[in-house]
Amino acid sequence: VTVVTAYKQLAAEGFVVLRPGAGTFVADLPLLPTPRDLSARALSPWAQRALALSVANGKPRHVQIDFGFGRTFPQHFPYDTWRKLLARYLSTDDVMLARYGSPAGFQPLRVALAAHLRRVRGVNCAPEQVIIVSGVQQAIDIIARLLIRPGDEVLVETPGYMEAYNLLRVYGAVLHGLPVDDEGFPVERIPPESAARLAFVTPANQFPHGGTLTLERRLWLLAWARRADAYILEDDYDGELRYDGHSATALQGIDDAGRVIYLGTFSKVLFPALRLAYVVLPTTLIPPFLATKRLIDRGSPTLTQAAIGDFMAEGYFDRHLHQLRETYGRRRALLATGLQQVLGERVHFSAVAAGLHIMVQLPTNADEAQLIQRAAEQFSLGLYPAAPYHLQPGAPPAILLGFSGVREEDIAPGVAQLAQLLTEG
Ligand SMILES: Cc1ncc(COP(=O)(O)O)c(C=O)c1O
Numbered sequence: 001v002t003v004v005t006a007y008k009q010l011a012a013e014g015f016v017v018l019r020p021g022a023g024t025f026v027a028d029l030p031l032l033p034t035p036r037d038l039s040a041r042a043l044s045p046w047a048q049r050a051l052a053l054s055v056a057n058g059k060p061r062h063v064q065i066d067f068g069f070g071r072t073f074p075q076h077f078p079y080d081t082w083r084k085l086l087a088r089y090l091s092t093d094d095v096m097l098a099r100y101g102s103p104a105g106f107q108p109l110r111v112a113l114a115a116h117l118r119r120v121r122g123v124n125c126a127p128e129q130v131i132i133v134s135g136v137q138q139a140i141d142i143i144a145r146l147l148i149r150p151g152d153e154v155l156v157e158t159p160g161y162m163e164a165y166n167l168l169r170v171y172g173a174v175l176h177g178l179p180v181d182d183e184g185f186p187v188e189r190i191p192p193e194s195a196a197r198l199a200f201v202t203p204a205n206q207f208p209h210g211g212t213l214t215l216e217r218r219l220w221l222l223a224w225a226r227r228a229d230a231y232i233l234e235d236d237y238d239g240e241l242r243y244d245g246h247s248a249t250a251l252q253g254i255d256d257a258g259r260v261i262y263l264g265t266f267s268k269v270l271f272p273a274l275r276l277a278y279v280v281l282p283t284t285l286i287p288p289f290l291a292t293k294r295l296i297d298r299g300s301p302t303l304t305q306a307a308i309g310d311f312m313a314e315g316y317f318d319r320h321l322h323q324l325r326e327t328y329g330r331r332r333a334l335l336a337t338g339l340q341q342v343l344g345e346r347v348h349f350s351a352v353a354a355g356l357h358i359m360v361q362l363p364t365n366a367d368e369a370q371l372i373q374r375a376a377e378q379f380s381l382g383l384y385p386a387a388p389y390h391l392q393p394g395a396p397p398a399i400l401l402g403f404s405g406v407r408e409e410d411i412a413p414g415v416a417q418l419a420q421l422l423t424e425g
Contacts, residue, residue: 071405
């Protein structure tokens with residue numbers, strides 16, 4: 001019975017043909033085009049650029065001590081509280097889940113965020129300017145749709161946040177990279193003849209080099225934006241993770257001409273799988289931004305926004321940030337002093353105590369890729385290259401050492417292994 005039923009089902013769907021008296025035959029079906037035929041003939045130029053620029057996720061390596069960037073320990077997140085807050089909104093009589101949310105985001109979260117950003121980052125904003133997005137990456141996507149025409153020049157930092165850069169490129173932007181120093185984006189090197197009307201910067205803690213944009217450079221950059229009728233994308237991805245108590249106000253907070261688009265994310269301070277971030281817009285950009293957000297996804301998921309709103313309003317967020325600053329600050333201090341004591345003059349890194357990693361400039365004769373490979377093979381030690389963050393090949397050798405996901409007791413042995421590798425290399 002089973003076999004006969006299976007044959008009947010195959011015949012009903014057209015995969016086989018029953019010829020009474022002769023038997024059952026595989027149907028003569030047209031071949032489907034291979035994916036290669038499809039991409040050559042049907043994909044848009046946008047998709048072809050996206051494919052060309054896509055970065056494959058490397059296979060995770062199993063290492064003993066892992067200085068991976070952006071890692072965290074799940075035990076640092078208050079899951080019990082989070083579960084309780086989510087459960088509040090999961091009752092069957094809550095109408096929230098039966099409706100589409102606003103494309104601008106869940107209003108109580110926008111109110112809580114506006115207050116938080118004013119207080120903690122000096123951002124000058126009303127809740128109406130705060131729009132919730134599905135990651136900083138989506139905010140950049142929408143901004144690119146709004147502001148970039150193919151061939152437009154965009155000023156960026158190098159090394160810099162390649163995820164954003166590749167997206168801007170797919171929209172046709174031509175990137176002009178200015179090499180950063182320990183004080184961030186060298187604004188005085190913007191060519192006077194530059195036609196750029198957009199700049200992407202990480203003023204609080206330059207990614208990935210480290211370092212804070214000086215006040216003089218901030219004022220210079222704002223004056224440039226006003227003169228050039230340009231917008232500045234301020235990526236404040238880890239602005240809350242400063243460990244020396246001297247957090248500079250966000251650039252947005254000293255902009256009085258509506259030139260700064262401020263970006264912040266929950267990926268670093270809560271967890272990346274949330275896919276929730278926020279943008280603070282100059283008022284002129286709110287209508288086109290919201291029209292685009294509505295068209296592409298009708299708004300970010302309401303349930304998790306509601307839980308974060310309560311998490312902030314009820315004081316859990318501040319407590320969590322405080323704890324992260326203590327835990328990560330301790331690890332950063334251990335790593336920085338370890339590097340100074342063991343490697344001294346042989347390496348250089350930004351002194352600013354912020355973020356989740358340290359970018360270490362190696363001796364100029366070191367071979368970055370080879371060092372990383374030897375670290376994995378010899379010690380099962382996870383080190384990560386700086387090269388992929390540079391716009392041009394041939395940058396001085398450097399590695400990224402993430403400290404947020406490494407155990408305190410592993411930091412000194414990891415630094416000792418790095419020192420041995422540098423001595424042998
Ligand atoms: C420089 C920078 N900006 C922003 C982000 C966060 O992006 P998202 O909100 O899309 O997770 C990251 C994450 O790694 C980052 O390194």
